[in-house]
Amino acid sequence: MSTQADFPGWPGGADVAVALTFDVDGEAPWLGEGPEYSRRLSTLSQGRFGPERGLSRVLDLLTAHGITGTFYVPGHTADHHPDAMAAIAAGGHEVGHHGYLHLGSEGLDADGQRAELDRGLTALGKHGIRPTGYRSPGWELMPETLAMLAGYGFSYDASLMADDRPYWEASGAAPLLELPGHWSLCDWPYFGYTPYHGGLLADPAAVERIWLDEFESARAEHRVVTYTMHPEAIGRGYLSRMLDRVITGMRDRGRPWFATHAEIAALVAPPGTQPQAATRAAG
Numbered sequence: 643m644s645t646q647a648d649f650p651g652w653p654g655g656a657d658v659a660v661a662l663t664f665d666v667d668g669e670a671p672w673l674g675e676g677p678e679y680s681r682r683l684s685t686l687s688q689g690r691f692g693p694e695r696g697l698s699r700v701l702d703l704l705t706a707h708g709i710t711g712t713f714y715v716p717g718h719t720a721d722h723h724p725d726a727m728a729a730i731a732a733g734g735h736e737v738g739h740h741g742y743l744h745l746g747s748e749g750l751d752a753d754g755q756r757a758e759l760d761r762g763l764t765a766l767g768k769h770g771i772r773p774t775g776y777r778s779p780g781w782e783l784m785p786e787t788l789a790m791l792a793g794y795g796f797s798y799d800a801s802l803m804a805d806d807r808p809y810w811e812a813s814g815a816a817p818l819l820e821l822p823g824h825w826s827l828c829d830w831p832y833f834g835y836t837p838y839h840g841g842l843l844a845d846p847a848a849v850e851r852i853w854l855d856e857f858e859s860a861r862a863e864h865r866v867v868t869y870t871m872h873p874e875a876i877g878r879g880y881l882s883r884m885l886d887r888v889i890t891g892m893r894d895r896g897r898p899w900f901a902t903h904a905e906i907a908a909l910v911a912p913p914g915t916q917p918q919a920a921t922r923a924a925g
């Protein structure tokens with residue numbers, strides 16, 4: 643049984659905390675699958691659409707709504723798309739760790755998992771970023787990586803799903819905040835068609851209804867809800883319009899506090915310690 647994180651309430655009298663998060667995977671997941679993908683230009687270009695086109699739509703939308711989000715960026719994306727990194731920074735958004743080559747850690751031993759953490763930190767560090775949060779590539783966190791995270795200075799992870807409320811995990815001997823997501827609150831299962839893995843290409847109206855119903859549930863329970871998106875999917879024109887409607891629909895229905903994962907994590911501390919100072923008002 644996991645230990646829930648005990649939040650004092652949301653800033654500004656908000657009735658729900660909403661984290662809009664974006665994994666800027668770019669070409670990394672394909673190159674991580676195998677060297678043969680380095681010649682598959684169409685497949686790679688589908689990934690490149692994220693940092694080179696979809697991201698700007700996402701950033702413009704967040705700016706229009708006055709929202710800061712959390713961007714989980716593989717080190718490979720940071721190394722090869724410096725303009726994307728600059729645009730994320732210019733918007734005042736948070737950047738989290740998302741591996742280096744988006745390697746599925748289930749295929750890596752402990753040394754390989756540590757190398758992904760190290761390479762990712764080095765790549766983000768070249769942009770002046772020292773992330774406090776981690777999300778495992780492909781949402782497949784292995785015990786070796788989980789045990790390392792606190793030692794690397796991470797304060798939270800966003801890879802597990804044992805609850806829909808934040809809870810405490812053990813990272814080695816230290817506590818680590820878990821900010822859970824879920825596949826139903828991710829754009830990829832609905833819209834992430836790829837030539838080798840297929841996909842659904844769902845009706846955005848159906849997803850809009852699901853995401854707003856989950857928002858209503860989170861609001862009724864005064865909890866956090868995290869949405870996970872990818873600029874190569876949500877950054878398509880028709881899907882950015884869906885996200886626009888979802889954000890507007892949330893504000894029509896309640897008083898959401900749109901917050902980064904780091905801002906949410908700063909509100910709580912393990913039992914017996916003091917949280918950091920809280921942040922912005924509801925909006």
Ligand SMILES: [Zn+2]
Pocket residue numbers: 665667740744779780
């Ligand atoms: Zn990813």
